Amino acid sequence: MTTRIEQDLLGEMALDNNAWYGIQTQRALDNFAISGTRIGEFPDLVTALAMVKAAAADANLRVGYLTKDKADAIKAASQEIIEGKYHEQFVVDVIQGGAGTSTNMNANEVIANLALAKLGHEKGAYHLLHPNDDVNRCQSTNDAYPTAARIAIQLSGDKLITAITGLKQAFEAKADAFFDVIKMGRTQLQDAVPMSLGQEFMAFAINLDDEIARIRQANTLLCHVNLGGTAIGTGINSHSDYAQAAIDSLARLANKPLVQARNLIAATSDMGDFVYYSGVLKRLAVKLGKISNDLRLLSSGPRTGLGEITLPAMQPGSSIMPGKINPVIPEAVNQSAYQVIANDLAVxxxxxxxxxxxxxxxxxIIYNILNSMKxxxxxxxxxxxxxxxxITANRSRCRQLVTDSIGTITALVPEIGYGNASAIAKQAMAENKSVxxxxxxxxxxxxxxxxxLLDPASMLQVATSPR
Known part of the structure; x- marks a missing residue:
């Protein structure tokens, strides 16, 4: 292994010359072996960091703080990272001390060394193009890092909306297929009144559609960035025209309607938008967990439970009980929901x-939000x-449960009165007779x-599709 020597305020260190990162990144590698998850495993965060650095270079060129050759090299290096290259060089543990300084320096050093190579220089020749003086010009970790996080979460949010939409459409397709399957609805796990299986599945779809709207709404909050505030929001060491120029450039790169936060000092310390976003993710997790609970209940048995639907068999369910098939997919989603809820508490x-x-x-905060989205x-x-x-519907089983249920008596209350209906229900239970x-x-x-009165269309108040 060939090495190069780099120096920081703590001294010198030998680095693998194949590494594009530098001494501060290596110190973070040595210090923070916590989660085993590197920032490079969250490509949206790496991409967003590169976008911030490219936008900063563009702004610094405009205000005269960077020469054209340096700015162009930094932007070209950043663009390669945006395109998905060199993500393996982002090696710092996602959980770290220093409020994200190690992540920011990982980006600064990789981009600086890539830019040096583009200018025909060796890695580590920081006297020619420096990670702090040039790549990090007019920035602090305290504005660059949270701004990148806001972009990364929005990028991940777009992927999450796509995934939710796919699940919603799957439920809608089943709602259409099951619109004429009559079954018993239940409250508190007891017979309630008849409904269609299609209506039940359409309710799942509608609940997910609501979550898409909430995520889109939460994304708008993250468009308010503190870029240009530098260390604590006062803008120290930054050109007066830099902030707006950098935000405009970043908005174009990220294709997001970014604006400067109303007060940069407040925005630098406030984590409210992240807390809100995490809460939205928890809300989605709770709904997915409830839906998974319902799928497990509806498919329970298959002969001694509700057995109204059959889930696709994914794998044998037992090492001792032959023929057993478990609802492993909803079970896994349940566990995922619990993890997201736990992540929200950490946030x-x-x-x-x-x-x-x-x-x-x-x-x-950033790790847990991005992990929850993943x-x-x-x-x-x-x-x-x-x-x-x-999923397939067990039509005869659903119909049988309606026929046998005392819950159908509710449909007769307007005609025979609540008192008569109660007496009939009580007698039916005691004598095991039908309503x-x-x-x-x-x-x-x-x-x-x-x-x-007991005609399905009458009881359901819908004669066709549940849409």
Whole structure:
């Protein structure tokens, strides 16, 4: 291994000359072996960091703080990273001390060395183009890092919306297929009133559609960035025209409607938007968990449970019980939901831990939000492709449960009164007889009227598709 020597305020260090990162990144590698997850494993964050550096270089060129050759080299190096190259060089653990300084310096050093190579110089020749003086010009970790995080979360949010949309459409397709499957609805796990299986699945789709709207709304909050505030929001060491120029350039690169935060000092220390976004992700996780619970209940048995639907068989379910098939996909989604909920708690605690003009816990906040989004994207894709699209309805079982249920008595209340209906329900339970049989026996309704009231279209108030 060939090495090069780099120096910082703590001294000198030998680095692998194949590495595009520098001494400060190596120190972070040595210091922070915590999660085992490197920032390069979140490509949207790496891409966003490169976008910030490219936008900064463009702005610094405009205000005269960088020469054209340096600015062009920095922008070209950043563009390669935006295109997906060199992400393996972003090696710092996502959980780190220093409020994200190690992540910012990882980006500064990789981009500086790539830019040096483009100018025909060796890695580490920082007297010609410096990670701090040039790549980080007019910036601090405290504005560059959270700005990149806001972009990264929006990029991940676009992918999450796509995944949720796919799952929603899978439920809509099943809602159409099951619109005429009559079944019993349940409240508190007890028989309620009849509904269609299509209506039940359409409710899943509508709930997911609501979450898409919430994520889009949350994305707009993240368009308010503190870029240009530098260390604490006062803009020290920055040109007066730099901030707006950098934000305009970044907005074009990221294709997002970015604006400067109303107050840069407030924005530098406030984690409220991240807390809100994490809460939106938790809300989605809760809904996915509830849907998964329902799918497991509806498919339970298959002979001794509800058994109204059959989930596609994904794998043998037991090492001891032959023929057993478990609802492994919804179970996995349930566990994913619990993790996202736990991540939200970590975000909440980290956001509360901010002190004075900065929150040093930003790395944990950003890691948990991006991790939650990664989990949710995978969960939605998995649930759609390996479960929902393969669900079949057990029509005869659904109809049988309606026929046997005492819950149908509710449809007769307007005709026979609540008191008579209660007496019929009680007798049906005690004597194990059907509601229809007892109503006819007591002469409360004619056969013709009873059939009309218990007609599925009448009970469901819908005759066709649930849409």
């Amino acid at each position: 909440t605690l980290a956001a509360e831990a901010g002190q004075l003009q900065l929150n040093a816990m930003e790395p944990l 989990i949710l994207v995978s969960s939605c894709d998995m649930l759609a492709s390996r479960c929902v699209r393969g 229809v049989e007892l109503v006819l026996h007591c002469g409360l309704l004619s056969q013709e009227r009873l059939e009309a």
